[in-house]
Amino acid sequence: MEAALSIFKLSFLLSLLSGGSDFIDSRSQPGQVGTIPPSCIRVECPSYELVYAGNGYEIHRYNATVWISTEPIQGSSLNEASGTGWNELSDYMSGNNEYHQRIERILPYITQVSQNLSTFMVSFFVPKEYQPDPPPPVNNLHVQRWDPTYAAVKQFGGYVADHTIGNKVAELEASLQGTVWAKAIEKSRETGSNWAYTVAQFSWPFQWDRRVNEIWFPFEMDDEEIVNIVTQ
Template sequence: MATSNLNPTLSSSSFFLLLLLLSFAAGGIVFPPTCERIECPSYNVIGVGKGFEIRQYPWTEWVSTAPIDDISFVGATRTGFLRLFDYIQGKNDYNETIEMTAPVLTEVSPSDGPFCTSSFTVSFYVPKKNQANPPPAEGLHVQRWGFKYAAVRQFGGFVSDESIGEEASALYTSLQGSIWAFVNEGRKDDPKSVYTVAQYNSPFEFSGRVNEIWFMFDMQGVKHVYAN
């Protein structure tokens, strides 16, 4: 667990205890049952609020599609998922089969209107055993994350084109007035800023579905929070 870059006045043991308390207090955010069956990326919970939590993701690798232009989130995600599913089934330069992971991420760059084309990038988390050398494949690329921070809101059911905008708006509203309001900086002038949708379940699972909206942000704001 990397903590030394957050607040030099907190000892490692004190900060670890703080993270445990914050994780316990997160009540409304559940651990996706899917992650008990297949591999998911690990993360630290470094803050909580009403209807959201703040996570720190460590160095990880994801395999991603090129941007997909579509008017439908659902349609673009399906297109990207099928490309990535072929990839893990062995349609890659090494003809290597790779384990399925969760979540499936769709980064959304919204259009200016309801009937305009948006841009979507769909990604799979690369399992730990493949992180050192993920197979390349035509039309896909590997994203190598450094430390990433995300404000996260969970919601259930099947994700629809209508629900994602509503959930992103709800996350924006819940962050306002909290110590994490800086995450929204830049979104005031551009309410349709990029956000990410995480889906943890197979399309054949009809109950216990877990989805998330992520607002990614940099660590400068985190230093500001822990300095106050």
């Protein structure tokens, strides 16, 4: 039994390290909370492995990704910052970059929120075709490269709004309370991360129905430690 478990742990670890597909979330009922967003069935989205499914949350391991991002936007409104960032990034995608290259807009677009809730950074996911060498921006944008990272994720529908986003964040925090994931998230925030959480929007601004959004709490944890947790 111990030998079989050791083999399983090794297989799982190798899958994480290699980005293998054995543990990729393959659910395919669009529009329902806890499923793949409909947009990700039609177009590219950041790929991830579903590491753990909890009560009201999931733990994802995202592969390395490249984003085009705004400079930090100061303010008190996530909606206003997201709108400002959307306009700046749309200009870049329309060809206002060093290569004068038009780039297809794909989802999600994300807004990172600082721990003091007064600074935001908005980013577009770069299509995989351009991930190795995205066209350099010519305005106040920059390329943001993410190493493989873990995140606790909560999915919800409707529009993202300033007056409700705090409740969604609180719901995810409550779901994680007392878990090893909560401890890892707290430790990551204490050891250098400026961002408290990320809001990922998987629907276009003028899409009225079947909207899907996610709250991400990124954190750092050793792959082998993850394996030990999920295979206990």
